[in-house]
Amino acid sequence: GAGVSQSPRYKVAKRGQDVALRCDPISGHVSLFWYQQALGQGPEFLTYFQNEAQLDKSGLPSDRFFAERPEGSVSTLKIQRTQQEDSAVYLCASSLQSRERAFFGQGTRLTVV
């Protein structure tokens, strides 16, 4: 595709509900990142994939957060039993190779009520 695509753009979840956020990276991009951005803050790292391998998940805030990229392309970030503090914009980024410029999707704005 032309750019990184994320869906849904907006998600309202009731507290306790599970959600799944999808990221379609730029075709051929090896590296894929997930970030969480709270209002007025910079993006905070969640996890990183190189192809299908999850090389770093040190930023995932709790075991309620889970990410996968089974075929090295599309990635899904799953949040179980959502809490109010999970409300944020979730950004996905991809790059052709690691250490190179990363391109971001438009993000998914999650609101937990």
Next chain:
Amino acid sequence: RKEVEQDPGPFNVPEGATVAFNCTYSNSASQSFFWYRQDCRKEPKLLMSVYSSGNEDGRFTAQLNRASQYISLLIRDSKLSDSATYLCVVIRWAAGNKLTFGGGTRVLVKP
């Protein structure tokens, strides 16, 4: 202390003026540096990479000072469209190539 720190601003800049701001990083092993721009409710977009010798792209100049562990961005002849949040990004290759962001510096250019 956060690994990458920025003055949150806002920097209120008259149109046509020059503005400059810094970003400090705490880990001396940091190896790649970028400035991203983020408009309100939009995704971050790469503005420019920052090279050791400093680099310029039109009205934008980026510099790296490894000794003092900071990078800077200077915007000349500011335009109203330069109003945005500028995010500093650092990559430490040994840390798995993740992009580490500063909190952003907000710039407001006014007529």
